[in-house]
Amino acid sequence: MDFTRTEAQDDLGQLTRSITEKLVTSDRLRALDGAEDRFDDVTWRSLAESGVLSAALPETVGGSGFGILEQCSVLQELGRTLAAVPYLPSITLAASALAQFGSAEQRDLARKAALGETILTVALAEEYNDEPARPATRAEPDGAGWVLSGTKTTVPVATLAARLLIPASTPNGTAVFLIDPAAPGVTITRQQVVDLSAEAIVELDDVRVAASDLVGTEERGPEIIDWLLTRAAVGISALQLGSLERALEMVSDYARERTQFDRPIGSFQAVAQRLSDAYIDVKGVRLAVTQAAWQLDDGSATEASIRTAKFWAADAGHRVAHTVIHVHGGVGLDRDHPVHRYFLAAKHNEFALGSATDQLRRLGRHLMLVRS
Template identity: 70%
Template sequence: MDFTHTEAQQDLEQLTRSIAEKLTTPERLKELDSAEDRFDDKLWKALADAGVLAAALPESVGGGGFGILEQCSVLQQLGRPLSPVPYLSSIVLAAGALAEFGDEGQRELARRAGAGEAILTVALAEELNLDPAQPVTRAERSGDGWSITGTKITVPAATLADAILVPAATSDGVAVFVVDPSAPGVTVTRQLTTDFSAESMVDLAGVSTTEVLGGVERGAEVVDWILARAAVGLTAQQLGTLERALELVAEYARERVQFDRPIGSFQAVAQRLADGFIDVKAVRSTLWQAAWRLSENLPAEEEIRTAKFWAADAGHRVSHTVIHVHGGVGLDRDHPVHRYFLAAKHNEFALGSATEQLRRLGQSLADVPA
């Protein structure tokens, strides 16, 4: 395995970072706090105009032909300033799945997303269901199409989306349907989330559609493809968030003086920061191992769950270190550091907590023949 970033990764990292850090300022984030949907349209347009959105999509949909490694580099840089844009849900997951498994019309939708002309999303989470690969939402055949009934929660950018990919159970197994949010029977309700990101509950009451991504016979494959990239992409975003959070708290520990000494010189503080450094390195190494295996089409389930475990477990510790070392300042909503705590906690529990990842890893090991 080679952890050296490709030339395309390095170029995308630099380009994305320059755009994101210029536009995602604490002032802009504070402005978006009062918006109905926490979405930075100016940043999204800038990323589209610079070719960042399309770069890591297949050439078949007008993209640059790069893949998951380059997408993770973009997500890492967007995670650093906490950029409120749906790159993971719209580009990596929805557009990527449409390009990989879709027909000509669906690939055109992916092309529009890469050009910044459309926003897409994927509805994975359900209440009281820890396994998105086995959805409770159901789809029944209805004439020449399907009728979908169920409820999805914490759907990213659903109020902004032109199409939603909805995994649902059928009599022939799981399938992924392309749903128009404006279709009869679809109700989108904004939800209040930990980090105030634009997420919604999507109720589907007998929603009609004829679009099945990849066909029912490939439904399980499509869902597994999406879930793998969702976990890896979320870990990449968490890596950027934790990297920047650790930088901020280290700077504070050097500058904050107590008893005539920088607080970073106190053993307890220094040890917390050292532990945070190790945690971030663990997230980084497990992320790139999982992403590399995906890019090489190698089995990666255990590596993906290991990476998501570290994103959750390290996210918990680093986020609390940031707040504890900052003291009262860390709880002040006028200070930008509190946003890193909220973002890290959101990423910790999205797609399964550390405990859930360990449980599934343990089951994988138990299933190995003796």
């Protein structure tokens, strides 16, 4: 397998970094912490105007025809600066899914998202349900349309989205629906999460949707849900990789500059060992994420590679985040210090769509089935 980055990956990554390093400052992030919805509209508009949002989408929706590899390059750079923009839910997941499976009308929504004119999101998580591929949310046929009932949790930018992609169980299996957040029966409640991201609980109480709001067909529902979950896991892992890389750079610089007993603390064996372990962890995350993204791109992805990437992002993320805080000492516990934000982001990404333990359980179950 050739992990050499494509020219498009390099170009998109460099462009995203040039935008975010200029606009996403500590002061900007601090100001967003107090916002009702933590959304950096200035950076989002800049990404749209520069073509970053549309570049990694199919040509059918005005994109450049690139895919998940290029999207992971963007996500990694967004993770480096902790940019408060909904690239993962709106572009990597919702817009890409509509471009892949949607009707002409739904692809037009994806086109608007690619231009930054609208925001889309996907509701994948449910409370007390560790099998997102089999949603507890129900969709019952109602004449020519459907009636949806259920509750989704930690839905990204739900209060800002023009449409929500909602997976639901039907009498014949599973399907994905487009929901207008302003529709009768939809209740959106802002939810406070560890890193202050704009997330919400979405409650559906007999919400009626038209037949045209079904994404793809009911028969392709399981395929679409698996497509979304797979890319969500890899996308979260790519965000985590960017955050951990930058956090490791910050703590390494600190260990060289901070002195005790007239020596840089990085020269002490205990500190050096922690930093060495963190370096190896970040390398592990990079390898696992790169493998999963490449396999997704060429169609050879397996559940094992996806679970491995998410496991590394969660498990290594936990260790690296704590190393960053511990090496910084009391400074790292200060909520206003930049490294504390990276700790919170790492914890959020660790648990999003399943912790390291959850990934190992799923990976073990998958390997058992493969070998049986």
